[in-house]
Amino acid sequence: MRPVLVGVVTALVLCAAIYLGSRELHNFDSALAPYAIASVFLAFGIAYRYTAWISSPGARRLFKKGWGAALSWRNLRRAPTALPRMIATYLGFQKFLGARSRARWAAHQLIFWGCLLAAAITFPLTWGWFTFTANTGAGPQYTMNIWGLPVVEFNALSLLGWVLFHGLDIAAVLVIAGATYFLIRRMRDREASTGQRFGYDLVPLLALIIISVTGLLLTFSSVALHGGGYEFLAVLHMAAVVLTLLYLPFGKFFHIAQRPAAVGMQLFKYTEHGEIRHCRNCGEPIDTTAYVDNLRATMRDLKLDFDGLAEVCPRCKRLRRGQAYRSTVKPGF
Amino acid sequence: MMGRTIVIDPGRCIGCQACVSACRECDSHRGKSMIHLDYLDQGGSVASSPTVCMHCEDPVAPCAQVCPAEAILVTPDGVVHDADKSRCIGCGNCVNACPMGVPKIDLAAKLQFKCNLCYDRTSYGLAPMCATVCPTGSIFYGTLEELRTERPGVEVASTFDFDGSIISTGVAMVVPRGRPVDEPLPGGAGEHARVTGSPQPAGHLEPSADNVLGDPL
Structure with a gap:
């Protein structure tokens, strides 16, 4: 019952944040509504699954000790750089993966930064938190607004403009490269294929590749095909993203939510x-x-x-x- | 006890380390041996004892129960798997909770390793690497019937007594004929092991007992 309650509260908080962040839905793009709705279900799923996870004795004790160590004033005074250093080396650059295999580390970094970039662009866009306005109808001078407040002004034809408008394409290229490496490894390498399960090990990689390829095809359609097939591709891309977001809390992707526990464990074990x-x-x-x-x-x-x-x-x-x-x-x- | 499983007879072990070398060749953990070979009376006798994961059935897999990251999977066939690489956070709970002293941990890689009954082989009907190469039959893989075909009248036990805590396992051990089979094997919990710190009899081979890889603590 508790996981359901925590999940519902988290989903409601996100709904309120979307409502307020989009200036009472003034900036909300209804074409992106399925993504926003899926993200609300994602918030419910993550909170539900996380609460269920930390109710087991081992995780519950580590959760308390880890947060206790992370928020400890004594630890902060004794080792002020420990927490930010671990977050950077462990969660960001994932040094431990390098100790397992350099190739896997490189491929995982591609997926990690690609997904992070995509999430940083997509979620605020679909929630109506990011908007782009132009003084003249077709630009090229644009203003990027966050929560309705102007943040940066740029020329759409400049390098910054290109990067801002092609951020998702860059993310897709990174993710395709990393996920393809892991997919090939899962087909060829007996270490990876021993005991592998289709739903747990292969579906996440296929989902990442499908999302990225359909996303790139949207750009291809608008640049090279004058929008040919765009609507079909948009539906395909949206279906892939929505299904992946709904799957995220219950499959392999849940390690994204679990992994920070390692920082808590390290702090509790070695710093306190x-x-x-x-x-x-x-x-x-x-x-x-x-x-x-x-x-x-x-x-x-x-x-x-x-x-x-x-x-x-x-x-x-x-x-x-x-x-x-x-x-x-x-x-x- | 699982249907097709490993049966260990320490009395047959000659400490040759063939199992350790073969385990190291396994595709799922290349270069690292998951089997432990301990010399029980170094300098006094040649007695040695191989230890694989015993695949605890009741209580089921204490290593998996204490894992805070839900990283250790127990498949319906009773096999307790090594840690899921995407989940293991390298805390070492499994290493120290295991009453048998089986799991290893690589602190730099934040990853646990342990015997998974050579799942890449046993799930296709092949014997694990260690049992395949053991020259004396100290590590046998098969059903109890197959073992008895080779060794008529042999008895096995698969429960252990750790100071009153009874653990039944998927892997079994040979016991002398006539010993009640339902009598648990001693876990040795109440006793002090004789520390065997003298040099390894096999020269300068790295001891396979090293459970912590990388910088200790």
């Missing part, structure tokens, strides 16, 4: 307390005390009452079991 818990048996370091205590509490929540074993290192766990087998089950093998 420096004390290290050592293996009860051999004295090797296991992890930070705060982390081990949190894990033991999570295990108790889950009725996994062997939580004391979390204070024994993995190697000693195996040695204990092996030595117990050797002394009592098959003596002296």
Whole structure:
């Protein structure tokens, strides 16, 4: 019930933001209404799924500890750059992906920045937050307004004008390059294809490619075909985007909402307390005390009452079991 | 215990590390071995014991339960998979919650690794890499009937006792004939392992027991 409530409240907040941001729908472009409606459902879906996710013991504890560490005044004084640095290196430039594979890192960066650019343009446009006005009917001098307030004036024929009006095309090229790499990898690479599921692993890539290709075809239609087939392409593109937005909270794309938890985890684990818990048996370091205590509490929540074993290192766990087998089950093998 | 599964007999293990090398060749985690081979009495005897993921059935996969990112999938066939690469945040909960000491973590890559019963092979009916190369049959893959065809009268157990907490697993271990099969195997939780810090008998081979890859802590 709680996830539904949080989802509804989030969707209502977005509706209010759209209403106010578009100056009481004065700037709202009704041709883009399906996108705006899909984004409201997206807001509901993300909030619903996120609330359901953090209701599990492991995620709930990490959520509290992570936010506690991120908002801790003590942490901010001790390591003021830790949070912005982690957000940049971890969420923005995704250094950890480079440690997995440089090619995957590069492809993921293309998709990430492409999607971010597309989202930064599309959502405010469909919500009526961005508007472009011209003093003369056909320009070329335009003013970009955010929430009805003039922000920047530019010439549509200048480089800035070209970039502003072709931002989605640039995003599409980035996304197609990255998603195609991952699609080929999923077809050829046994590491990727082991256990892969069509709906979970392939649909997101196909959706990204379909959205990007149909988006580029819209530009192609207006530039080269004098608008030929534009209406059909527009419907196709809109259907692809709307279905993807509705799918987003429930499939692989949900990792976008989950991934920031890693920053909270890092902050909680390594910034808050420096004390290290050592293996009860051999004295090797296991992890930070705060982390081990949190894990033991999570295990108790889950009725996994062997939580004391979390204070024994993995190697000693195996040695204990092996030595117990050797002394009592098959003596002296 | 799963229908077609791994059965481990530490009594047959000669510590040759063939399983470790073969595991490293697996396509799903190239260059990294997911099997652990521990020398139980270094300097005293040749006793060694291989550890693969035991694919816990009850309680089902503690590693997956404690995962805050819903990254560990348990498929209907009982296989507990390695972490989903798009979800794993590298917190290490699974590494330290696992009572068997199985999962590994690469801190730089923020990624957990563990034995997935060679899903790329077993889902097509092939035996896992470790069982395929084990020269002594210490790691066997098949059904209990197939095992008994090879080793008549052999008994296996697939429950463990960790200080009163009983865990039943998908992977089984050979027990001596005559031992009650429903008697859980000792998890060794109440005991102190003899720390085996002396040099590895296999020369300078990197110990396969290293669960933390990259910069520790």
